[in-house]
Amino acid sequence: MTSTTDVIDAVVPLAPDxxxxxxxxxxxxxxxxxxxxxxxxxxxxxxGISVTERLLVALHACRVSKAxxxxxxxxxxxxxxxxxxxxxxxxxxxxxxxxxRLQAMLAFTGKLIERPIEGDKAAVQSLAASGLSTPAIVxxxxxxxxxxxQIRVAAGLKALAALEVSA
Amino acid sequence: xxxxxxTVNVDTAxxxxxxxxxxxxxxxxxxxxxxxxxxxxxxxxQRSIAFNAIMFAPGGMPxxxxxxxxxxxxxxxxxxxxxxxHAQRFEQLARRNDVISQVFxxxxxxxxxxREKAIVEFSIRLGxxxxxxxxxxxxxxxxxxxxxxxxxxxxxxxxxxxWANRLMLNLGEPVFPEAEASDVS
Numbered sequence: 460m461t462s463t464t465d466v467i468d469a470v471v472p473l474a475p476d477x478x479x480x481x482x483x484x485x486x487x488x489x490x491x492x493x494x495x496x497x498x499x500x501x502x503x504x505x506x507g508i509s510v511t512e513r514l515l516v517a518l519h520a521c522r523v524s525k526a527x528x529x530x531x532x533x534x535x536x537x538x539x540x541x542x543x544x545x546x547x548x549x550x551x552x553x554x555x556x557x558x559x560r561l562q563a564m565l566a567f568t569g570k571l572i573e574r575p576i577e578g579d580k581a582a583v584q585s586l587a588a589s590g591l592s593t594p595a596i597v598x599x600x601x602x603x604x605x606x607x608x609q610i611r612v613a614a615g616l617k618a619l620a621a622l623e624v625s626a
Numbered sequence: 627x628x629x630x631x632x633t634v635n636v637d638t639a640x641x642x643x644x645x646x647x648x649x650x651x652x653x654x655x656x657x658x659x660x661x662x663x664x665x666x667x668x669x670x671x672q673r674s675i676a677f678n679a680i681m682f683a684p685g686g687m688p689x690x691x692x693x694x695x696x697x698x699x700x701x702x703x704x705x706x707x708x709x710x711x712h713a714q715r716f717e718q719l720a721r722r723n724d725v726i727s728q729v730f731x732x733x734x735x736x737x738x739x740x741r742e743k744a745i746v747e748f749s750i751r752l753g754x755x756x757x758x759x760x761x762x763x764x765x766x767x768x769x770x771x772x773x774x775x776x777x778x779x780x781x782x783x784x785x786x787x788x789w790a791n792r793l794m795l796n797l798g799e800p801v802f803p804e805a806e807a808s809d810v811s
Contacts, residue, residue, distance in 0.1 A: 478774075486775075486778060488676075489680055492675035492676035492679060498672075524756065526756070578795040593665055598665075598669065600796050604790070605673075607788040607789060607792055610756050611752050611781065611788050615752060615756075619764055622761040622765060624761075625761050
């Protein structure tokens with residue numbers, strides 16, 4: 460059993476004395492791969508898109524999805540990374556950012572989070588046009604798709620934990 | 627699937643890329659979709675572990691019902707390809723397709739039993755409005771007999787398809803019929 464807490468536990472939040480915390484450990488592999496995915500998504504080893512850009516994409520995705528505690532998590536990480544305060548504030552307020560490349564990434568993020576059916580060749584190619592390599596586009600697409608997973612896992616667990624309390 | 631981005635060439639792939647593909651499925655080395663994802667092998671590896679653990683782990687929610695949750699999420703997101711592949715999986719496991727026909731027609735209200743209706747309703751809700759999910763939704767699932775591990779499996783199944791649909795809709799377009807219906811998820 461994994462006794463340490465991970466990002467999901469931190470944002471729901473879940474503590475080791477809660478039944479929902481223990482329940483998660485019944486799916487140990489899922490838990491480990493969820494955290495492993497998170498680590499891979501924000502790894503400095505991924506080239507062509509900076510960790511700060513990825514964290515801004517995450518903040519935007521969480522804001523659009525109204526996932527407040529996850530948004531706070533990514534905001535804290537951005538501040539810890541020393542990200543440009545103006546860019547963080549703009550993303551946090553849902554306003555356009557000055558940097559054209561970042562703005563293209565954020566627009567792509569919003570569309571894929573809210574209306575995935577509208578994903579098309581032109582949208583992907585617009586990222587390539589703003590200077591992203593194929594591996595960077597794959598990393599970013601995986602990141603946005605992972606965020607929609609992370610948001611739902613956290614939301615479901617939060618509801619389960621709330622039932623515990625009210626039961 | 628026809629990929630919109632360059633695929634990794636299997637003949638020149640790194641051991642890390644091949645390991646990530648093989649973790650996903652025996653067919654992944656021949657799928658353009660997974661060969662695009664192989665550009666980021668560590669991400670693909672972790673996602674493959676999560677995907678297979680969620681959909682295939684023993685115990686908990688019956689596999690057919692996990693496929694139902696996956697199909698509903700895919701239908702709601704408009705991912706025709708994922709919906710058709712996982713509808714087939716449901717049919718293979720459950721040996722019937724009544725609820726799937728209903729989901730394809732109109733997800734809202736679909737289900738042949740109270741339990742199925744509750745699973746479908748929750749899958750729509752978690753997929754479309756995760757911020758609105760509450761303890762009441764959990765109570766409804768418990769009221770029709772779902773145990774906590776089953777509920778966790780359902781949350782994971784819907785969530786992993788929120789992930790899969792967005793990748794699939796974003797990185798290429800399906801080639802019908804059954805071009806590589808083998809294992810594209």
